[in-house]
Amino acid sequence: MWRRGLIVFVVALFAVPVHAGNRINVVASFSILGDLVGNVGGDRIEVTSLVGRNSDVHIYTPAPSDARKVADATLVVVNGLGLEGWLSRLLQSSGSKAQIVVATKGITPLKLGSEADPHAWQSVPNAKVYVTNIRDALVAADPSGAATYRGNADRYLAELDRLDAEVRAAVDAIPPGRRKLISTHDAFGYLAAAYGLAFIAPVGVSTESEPSAGDIARIIKQIKAERIPAVFLENISDDRLIRRIATETGANIGGTLYSDSLTDENGPAPTYIAMVRHNIKALTSALAR
Amino acid sequence: MLAGALIAPFTEFEFMRRALAAIIALSLGGAPIGVFLMLRRMSLVGDAMAHAILPGAAIGFLLSGLNLFAMTTGGLIAGFLVAILAGVVTRSTGLKEDASLATFYLASLALGVTIVSIKGTNIDLLHVLFGDVLAMDDQTLLLVAINATITLLVLAVIYRPLVIESVDPVFLSTVSRAGGPAHLAFLALVVVNLVSGFQALGTLLAVGLMILPAGIARFWSRDITPMICIAVLSAIVSGYAGLVLSFETRIPSGPAIILVAALVYAASLLFGTVGGVVWQLFPRRHLEA
Numbered sequence: 001m002w003r004r005g006l007i008v009f010v011v012a013l014f015a016v017p018v019h020a021g022n023r024i025n026v027v028a029s030f031s032i033l034g035d036l037v038g039n040v041g042g043d044r045i046e047v048t049s050l051v052g053r054n055s056d057v058h059i060y061t062p063a064p065s066d067a068r069k070v071a072d073a074t075l076v077v078v079n080g081l082g083l084e085g086w087l088s089r090l091l092q093s094s095g096s097k098a099q100i101v102v103a104t105k106g107i108t109p110l111k112l113g114s115e116a117d118p119h120a121w122q123s124v125p126n127a128k129v130y131v132t133n134i135r136d137a138l139v140a141a142d143p144s145g146a147a148t149y150r151g152n153a154d155r156y157l158a159e160l161d162r163l164d165a166e167v168r169a170a171v172d173a174i175p176p177g178r179r180k181l182i183s184t185h186d187a188f189g190y191l192a193a194a195y196g197l198a199f200i201a202p203v204g205v206s207t208e209s210e211p212s213a214g215d216i217a218r219i220i221k222q223i224k225a226e227r228i229p230a231v232f233l234e235n236i237s238d239d240r241l242i243r244r245i246a247t248e249t250g251a252n253i254g255g256t257l258y259s260d261s262l263t264d265e266n267g268p269a270p271t272y273i274a275m276v277r278h279n280i281k282a283l284t285s286a287l288a289r
Numbered sequence: 290m291l292a293g294a295l296i297a298p299f300t301e302f303e304f305m306r307r308a309l310a311a312i313i314a315l316s317l318g319g320a321p322i323g324v325f326l327m328l329r330r331m332s333l334v335g336d337a338m339a340h341a342i343l344p345g346a347a348i349g350f351l352l353s354g355l356n357l358f359a360m361t362t363g364g365l366i367a368g369f370l371v372a373i374l375a376g377v378v379t380r381s382t383g384l385k386e387d388a389s390l391a392t393f394y395l396a397s398l399a400l401g402v403t404i405v406s407i408k409g410t411n412i413d414l415l416h417v418l419f420g421d422v423l424a425m426d427d428q429t430l431l432l433v434a435i436n437a438t439i440t441l442l443v444l445a446v447i448y449r450p451l452v453i454e455s456v457d458p459v460f461l462s463t464v465s466r467a468g469g470p471a472h473l474a475f476l477a478l479v480v481v482n483l484v485s486g487f488q489a490l491g492t493l494l495a496v497g498l499m500i501l502p503a504g505i506a507r508f509w510s511r512d513i514t515p516m517i518c519i520a521v522l523s524a525i526v527s528g529y530a531g532l533v534l535s536f537e538t539r540i541p542s543g544p545a546i547i548l549v550a551a552l553v554y555a556a557s558l559l560f561g562t563v564g565g566v567v568w569q570l571f572p573r574r575h576l577e578a
Contacts, residue, residue, distance in 0.1 A: 063406070213535040213542050216423050217302055240424035244304050 024142050027073040029084045030057040031262040032121055033103060033130070035272045037077050039156045040134045044145045048073075050087075053262050062086055067094035075141050077134060080104045083118035101137040103130040110189045119187040119259065123194035124164040124276060128157055163273055170280050171195045174287045181287065182223060182245065183232040187259035197283070200228065216245065223249040230254045230286040254286030298536045305532060307425040308542065311433050311489045312528030315498055318437035319482045320520035321444055323503035324513070325475060328455040332503075334390060335496040338483050341371035341394040343401030351404060361432075361484060368480035371397050376473050422489045422532075422542050429489070436485040440478050447471040452513055490543045497547040498524055505554050508561025523553055 023046045028034035034049035041047060050066050051057045070076060071094040078084050080102040091100070107129050109116035120126045135153035139146045171179065180198035188199045200222065222228070223245070231246040232254040246253045257279050258269040269275035298305045326332050345367025349360035375390040382389075425433075444451075450467035453460065461468045486495025506519040531546030540548070559566050 211421075211423070211541065212539050212545070213298070213305060213308070213423055213532055214537060214539065216304060217298065217536060220302060220304075240426055240429070241421055243426060244307075244424045248303050 024075065024138075025073045026075045026077060026138075027069050027098070028077045029079060029087060030260070031055075032260075032272055032275070033077055033079055035262060036103070036121075036127065036130050037134050039272075040131060040149055040153045041138055042148060042152045044142065044148055045138070051261070053264050054267075055261055057083060057260050060086060062090045066090060070094045070096045070098065073098040075099050075101055075137060077101045077103055077137070079118055079121070081109050081116045081118035081120065099137070099141060101133065103133050105129075105133050110193060112189065117189045120190050121272070122188055122259065123190035124160055124167060125194060126190055127272065128160050131157055131160065159273060163276055167195060167276065167280050170284045171197065174284055178229050178287045180226070180228050181230040181232055181254065181283070182219065182228060182242070182251070183257060188257070191279075211241070216241070220245060220248055223251055232257050232282070232286070252286050255282035257282055294537065295533060298533065304423055304425070305536065307430060308422045308489075308532055309529060311422055311425050311430055312498075312532065312546070313525055314430075314433045314437040315482075315486055315489055316502070316521050316524030316528060318440035319486055319495075319499040320502040320506075320524040321517045322440065322475075322478055322482050323499035323501075324506060324517050324520050325451060325455060326479065326500065327503040327507065328513070331386065332500050334387070335479065335483060335499055337390050337394040338368055338372065338480060339487075339496055340401075341397040342368045342480075342484065342487075344397050344404055345370075345401075347401045347404040364484050364487075365480065367397060367401075368484065369477060372476035372480050373473060376476050380469055380472070421491070422546075425489065433485050433489060436481055440482060443474060443478055447474050451475060455513075490546070494543040494547050497550060498528070501547065501550040501554055502527070505550070505557045508557040508563055508565050511563055523550070527553055 023044060024041070026037055026041060026045045026047050028037050028047055028049045030051040031049045031053045034047050037045070038047045048069050050062065050069065051060045067090060070090055073096065076087075076091070076096070076098045078087055078100060081104050091098075104118075104120050104126075107120050107126050109118075109120065111117065121130060131153055135149050138149045142149075179196060180200065182200050188197075191197065192199045200219070223231075228249075228251060230252040231242055231249075243253065245251075256268075258275045262271065262275060263269045268278045299309060323332075323335075326334060342364040345363035345365065346360045347363070348367075349363030352363075353359040371390070371393045375386065375393050378384055378389040379386040447467075447470075450461060450465060450471040454468050454471065458468065482499065483495055486498060489495070490498060502520040502524040503516075505523045506516040509519050510516045527550035528546050531549040532542060534540060534549060535542040535545040538545075557565065560568075562568060
């Protein structure tokens with residue numbers, strides 16, 4: 001009996017690599033990038049995101065299992081613009097020979113202080129650049145699947161075009177004087193620049209810095225002086241501070257905006273497109289009131 | 290002009306008034322605890338306990354997600370367990386309190402980190418759990434106030450055995466059996482005050498508002514009752530000055546408060562009437578008959 005079990009086991013041992021060998025291993029640095037890669041690669045690739053859903057890519061520390069994922073990968077897709085500070089060491093220590101693809105190649109970065117703002121995916125036109133970069137990298141890595149990758153990318157780019165039009169229509173519906181808001185995290189610079197919204201943030205670009213009492217006082221004064229209609233929470237930072245500001249100024253508290261990570265399947269933002277739709281709906285409903 | 294800078298922030302902004310109220314409540318509860326910790330040579334125990342709380346918070350997070358109430362309760366339970374276990378081990382075996390506490394808090398910390406990583410998210414738990422003195426909502430403010438009330442009442446009940454045991458434990462054990470229960474009640478107070486301090490100042494700095502005022506008071510009095518009064522007073526003054534400092538500069542409020550307390554400590558170290566450096570260098574003449 002155990003002998004038969006052993007045979008099954010040995011067969012299984014050989015069967016698994018053959019099956020997995022058909023698909024290209026691609027590692028994306030975080031969940032949003034993973035979703036874009038998956039849409040272009042379709043069935044031909046196996047995508048893993050290092051920083052999973054609901055997790056903060058800024059304060060991430062890699063685990064040994066991540067080094068193994070990177071070591072096994074053919075392609076590693078990163079955002080670049082300084083988002084994944086931890087990645088270069090991980091690549092070195094894992095001894096990976098993977099090709100590195102920088103998804104933001106060709107995007108002119110906005111500045112946040114003296115450094116580039118990494119959150120370029122928040123504008124849909126930029127996401128289209130991501131998709132073309134990913135497509136070209138996949139075609140180069142796996143030429144036999146070129147037609148599939150091009151077809152998938154074209155379909156997805158058309159979806160992104162529709163999404164872009166949707167967002168523009170939604171912003172046009174908000175009265176021009178009300179297109180400004182406060183959010184805990186200035187991850188939305190690209191969204192703001194692309195669609196003519198003003199995001200004002202109490203904390204710096206990184207979730208690490210803490211505001212001083214003077215900072216909070218300036219924000220409260222500003223909300224009152226400029227009559228900013230809404231205050232938004234974010235899915236990662238401490239939200240008690242923003243509630244405090246809202247009650248003190250009488251501004252609306254908007255729903256949650258998703259910036260750096262997707263939610264799981266049951267959440268409101270399981271994919272990139274769902275995330276943008278969710279965010280823009282939350283924005284319009286709080287600002288149009 | 291100066292009076293304006295000292296009072297205006299509090300009349301203009303509600304969040305500053307709330308922060309001040311929280312600081313006063315924390316000082317009333319925490320500073321006397323700090324004095325007893327110092328007298329019992331347990332000043333570093335606060336730091337150790339701060340780490341012991343993590344697994345409870347993590348379990349609360351596992352059970353109900355980012356729910357402040359569940360995570361605070363979990364932290365309280367974990368802190369109590371470690372404090373009581375360490376207390377019992379010390380009382381019933383030859384192991385000293387600091388050694389048994391170090392053992393339990395390290396085990397507890399390791400357990401907490403394990404639980405957090407099993408869950409697989411990378412949210413900075415302590416950052417989410419433990420807030421900011423500028424973000425006091427009604428619930429947190431109430432919690433801090435209730436904590437101060439309970440602390441003062443319990444201290445009043447166990448004051449005598451606690452004082453005697455701090456000075457002469459052997460004497461207390463010959464005349465009364467109150468030593469053990471009083472010690473455990475005291476450790477429980479330490480945990481409650483730490484958790485409530487976390488709500489306002491964050492993990493590391495909560496301990497500061499307990500220990501630094503006690504250190505300051507030691508340089509101004511030899512008797513316990515005045516020492517406690519001085520500790521409470523210097524905690525409140527440091528808290529107030531720290532808030533004003535944070536309002537005028539870009540220093541986050543938690544560090545600002547502790548830095549002010551450290552300055553007061555340095556001044557007391559130099560000029561304190563009991564064992565201050567200046568008095569030691571220029572001693573008064575002895576009274577001669």
